[in-house]
Amino acid sequence: MLVQLLISGFLISAIYALATTGFTLLYGVSGILNLAHGTTLATAGIVAWYVAGLTSFGPLQIILSGVIAGVVVGLLTYAVIVRPIQRLPGLSDADEHVFMLVGTLLWTIILQEALANVFGDVPVSVPQIVSGVVNIFGVRTPISSLLVAAISWGLLGTLWLYVGFTKSGRSLLAASINPRGLVLCGYNLASIHRVVWTIYGLLAGVAGVLIAMVHGVSPSGGLELTATAFSIVILGGLGSVTGSLIAANVIGYIETATAYLAGPSLRSLPSLIILVAVLYFRPQGLFGRR
Amino acid sequence: MDHPAASAPSALKRLASTPHLAWLAVPCLIALPYLGPPEYAIGIFTLGLFFAVYAMGWDLLFGYAGEPNFGATFLIGVGAYTAAMLNSNGITPPWICVIAGSAMSVIAGVLLALPALRLRGPYFGLVTLVAVLILRQLIILFSHQTGGEIGIAVPDVLALSTVANYEIALACAVVSAVMIMAVARSPFGLILQAIGQDPLNAQAMGFSVVKYKLAAFCYSALFSGLAGALMTFYMGTASLNVFVDASVGVQIIIAAIIGGRRTIIGPAIGGVFLIVLGEYMRPFGRLSELVVAVIALLVLLFLPNGLLGLLKLKRSAR
Numbered sequence: 001m002l003v004q005l006l007i008s009g010f011l012i013s014a015i016y017a018l019a020t021t022g023f024t025l026l027y028g029v030s031g032i033l034n035l036a037h038g039t040t041l042a043t044a045g046i047v048a049w050y051v052a053g054l055t056s057f058g059p060l061q062i063i064l065s066g067v068i069a070g071v072v073v074g075l076l077t078y079a080v081i082v083r084p085i086q087r088l089p090g091l092s093d094a095d096e097h098v099f100m101l102v103g104t105l106l107w108t109i110i111l112q113e114a115l116a117n118v119f120g121d122v123p124v125s126v127p128q129i130v131s132g133v134v135n136i137f138g139v140r141t142p143i144s145s146l147l148v149a150a151i152s153w154g155l156l157g158t159l160w161l162y163v164g165f166t167k168s169g170r171s172l173l174a175a176s177i178n179p180r181g182l183v184l185c186g187y188n189l190a191s192i193h194r195v196v197w198t199i200y201g202l203l204a205g206v207a208g209v210l211i212a213m214v215h216g217v218s219p220s221g222g223l224e225l226t227a228t229a230f231s232i233v234i235l236g237g238l239g240s241v242t243g244s245l246i247a248a249n250v251i252g253y254i255e256t257a258t259a260y261l262a263g264p265s266l267r268s269l270p271s272l273i274i275l276v277a278v279l280y281f282r283p284q285g286l287f288g289r290r
Numbered sequence: 291m292d293h294p295a296a297s298a299p300s301a302l303k304r305l306a307s308t309p310h311l312a313w314l315a316v317p318c319l320i321a322l323p324y325l326g327p328p329e330y331a332i333g334i335f336t337l338g339l340f341f342a343v344y345a346m347g348w349d350l351l352f353g354y355a356g357e358p359n360f361g362a363t364f365l366i367g368v369g370a371y372t373a374a375m376l377n378s379n380g381i382t383p384p385w386i387c388v389i390a391g392s393a394m395s396v397i398a399g400v401l402l403a404l405p406a407l408r409l410r411g412p413y414f415g416l417v418t419l420v421a422v423l424i425l426r427q428l429i430i431l432f433s434h435q436t437g438g439e440i441g442i443a444v445p446d447v448l449a450l451s452t453v454a455n456y457e458i459a460l461a462c463a464v465v466s467a468v469m470i471m472a473v474a475r476s477p478f479g480l481i482l483q484a485i486g487q488d489p490l491n492a493q494a495m496g497f498s499v500v501k502y503k504l505a506a507f508c509y510s511a512l513f514s515g516l517a518g519a520l521m522t523f524y525m526g527t528a529s530l531n532v533f534v535d536a537s538v539g540v541q542i543i544i545a546a547i548i549g550g551r552r553t554i555i556g557p558a559i560g561g562v563f564l565i566v567l568g569e570y571m572r573p574f575g576r577l578s579e580l581v582v583a584v585i586a587l588l589v590l591l592f593l594p595n596g597l598l599g600l601l602k603l604k605r606s607a608r
Contacts, residue, residue, distance in 0.1 A: 102540070266427075
């Protein structure tokens with residue numbers, strides 16, 4: 001029982017970590033809470049499902065199609081919602097925040113309804129990468145789920161290398177710390193934003209396909225994914241990638257434990273309560289900056 | 291807190307200075323159902339009027355106090371479910387349930403606002419959003435008492451005829467509009483605006499930010515709960531997807547922004563407009579929500595001050 005809990009907690013946490021990293025990166029670098037995040041994930045998953053059903057592509061091409069969908073949606077969000085709102089004249093900071101939240105929420109509805117109209121509002125899932133199970137300490141675990149966790153952590157490792165050790169990655173880090181200084185050093189902030197949104201789309205694309213593989217996604221399930229991503233990011237601290245990785249594991253294990261011990265229908269209640277407690281006692285989260 | 295009471299007459303005077311044309315709309319609205327529109331249309335307008343009250347309550351909080359409340363349906367839902375649960379348990383006169391519903395909504399407002407007001411801006415919005423999700427979970431958890439996801443039936447009605455229900459909704463909307471506007475234009479409203487625009491300065495001048503915001507929150511909750519409870523009796527049921535839904539809360543925000551923030555009347559117009567538009571688009575099925583969202587997005591991007599802001603802009607250009 002305990003081993004089972006640990007293993008499924010580990011698997012779900014890996015996906016959560018990948019799914020929230022893009023979201024928190026986006027907030028850290030450009031200060032935008034993208035409420036269409038869950039729907040972006042769902043879009044990637046649904047497109048991958050559609051491609052998988054239509055063709056006889058292997059898993060790699062299917063994931064690639066989802067990633068392309070994620071990047072397209074990410075860049076569209078930037079071009080259609082974020083950029084125009086930032087350019088509106090005469091908005092105060094508070095106004096701009098609310099406009100951004102409402103704008104991305106409207107974008108969620110638009111994406112969700114467009115998906116539901118084209119593909120139907122039913123949960124779909126992407127076929128597993130490989131079939132078969134392995135026995136880990138007496139728990140039968142699908143190999144595919146282990147691969148999913150490996151892909152998640154591998155991608156996160158790559159991201160870490162990119163941000164820490166490449167020139168363009170470091171400029172992203174600089175943008176999150178002091179955008180004005182970066183501009184003074186001769187960097188083009190607009191192109192950095194485009195890079196961030198591309199990386200965001202990439203991460204969301206992979207995460208969306210993996211979620212569709214393990215859980216299944218539906219057009220109207222996007223908002224729920226956003227809510228989960230939110231609780232994780234708030235717990236870890238807005239804009240802190242390390243924090244959200246740790247928080248993803250905390251929430252992942254707690255949700256799994258709740259589902260096993262108290263019943264699957266209560267799955268998301270503890271994370272909501274944690275969210276409120278964190279906002280109340282430590283609004284900046286575990287690792288956030290004020 | 292003494293300011294609004296002491297200056298009520300002057301607030302009324304300021305109300306009277308509103309363009310007379312706007313007040314002419316009230317008798318027109320009262321007479322509307324007698325001009326012979328189909329009953330169905332009256333029913334839609336009734337819903338629109340309740341929605342108008344929600345949007346006005348939201349505008350008092352955002353437009354004046356500067357707090358984005360993403361959980362308007364938390365307050366509405368508490369009012370609606372309190373009224374419905376009381377009535378289905380045999381508390382008969384519906385108006386008692388309505389009063390209890392609005393009172394409960396104010397209490398819930400205090401419970402939500404006290405912790406939430408420690409936070410600013412987006413964090414405040416988040417807590418209010420989460421409050422809706424938690425209330426939803428609680429209602430599902432205690433489904434024996436609350437009806438869970440199916441909803442709870444209300445045995446009594448306030449009035450049988452469509453026209454009478456319309457007039458009740460209209461009365462609720464007009465009273466709310468007058469009361470909210472009176473507060474918004476009173477010294478209390480001015481202080482709220484000052485707090486919303488520059489909390490630090492307002493505090494330095496000796497105004498307790500939390501106290502004023504809390505008062506605004508309660509005031510907003512009172513009308514949201516009232517309209518929620520009345521709407522439960524009109525609809526005959528209280529269900530999750532109508533009263534306790536984050537996306538309904540978003541619709542309220544959209545209504546307020548379409549109508550024009552910081553105008554109170556603008557959001558009311560936006561609320562009715564959004565409901566009527568949604569109904570008009572209903573034959574298109576799921577596509578209707580898409581179209582409504584696109585229209586709202588276009589207004590957000592190209593008319594950030596809303597429909598009423600457009601009028602004001604024209605007037606000042608003249």
